[in-house]
Amino acid sequence: MTGIVASNELSPSNRIRIVVDRGLCIGSGDCVxxxxxxxxxxxxxxxxxxxxxxxxxxxxxxxxxNCPVTAIFVLGEDGELYP
Ligand code: SF4
Incomplete structure (x- = not known):
C-alpha cells in the first residue's frame, strides 16, 4: 500500500483502515x-x-x-501499522 490515507477513510473508533488483498487470500481463516x-x-x-x-x-x-500470506494491511493515521 502506498499513498496518504485520507482521515475520513479511517474507522471511527480505532482510526484505522484495513485492506484485504483478495488475490493473495487463501481462505485459511486465521484472521477470522x-x-x-x-x-x-x-x-x-x-x-x-x-x-x-x-x-x-x-x-x-x-x-x-497471523495471516500466512500477508494479505492483510492495516493503516493508521500516521501510515502503515502492518506490515
Ligand atoms: S488469514 Fe489471510 S489468508 Fe487466511 S483468510 Fe485471513 S486474509 Fe485470507
Missing part, C-alpha cells in the same frame, strides 16, 4: 479466528472486513500478523 468481529470469510472463501472497530487495534494487527 483471531478477530471474528472484524473479519469474515465470504462466499468465495476470501476474507473481508465487517467492522474495523470490532476489536482493539492490537488485536487487528495480531490478526494481520
Amino acid at each position: 479466528e483471531t478477530a471474528p468481529e472484524v473479519f469474515e470469510l465470504d462466499a468465495e472463501d476470501k476474507a473481508r472486513v465487517i467492522d474495523a472497530d470490532g476489536a482493539p487495534t492490537d488485536v487487528v494487527i495480531e490478526a494481520a500478523g
Whole structure:
C-alpha cells in the first residue's frame, strides 16, 4: 500500500483502515479466528472486513500478523501499522 490515507477513510473508533488483498487470500481463516468481529470469510472463501472497530487495534494487527500470506494491511493515521 502506498499513498496518504485520507482521515475520513479511517474507522471511527480505532482510526484505522484495513485492506484485504483478495488475490493473495487463501481462505485459511486465521484472521477470522483471531478477530471474528472484524473479519469474515465470504462466499468465495476470501476474507473481508465487517467492522474495523470490532476489536482493539492490537488485536487487528495480531490478526494481520497471523495471516500466512500477508494479505492483510492495516493503516493508521500516521501510515502503515502492518506490515
Ligand atoms: S488469514 Fe489471510 S489468508 Fe487466511 S483468510 Fe485471513 S486474509 Fe485470507
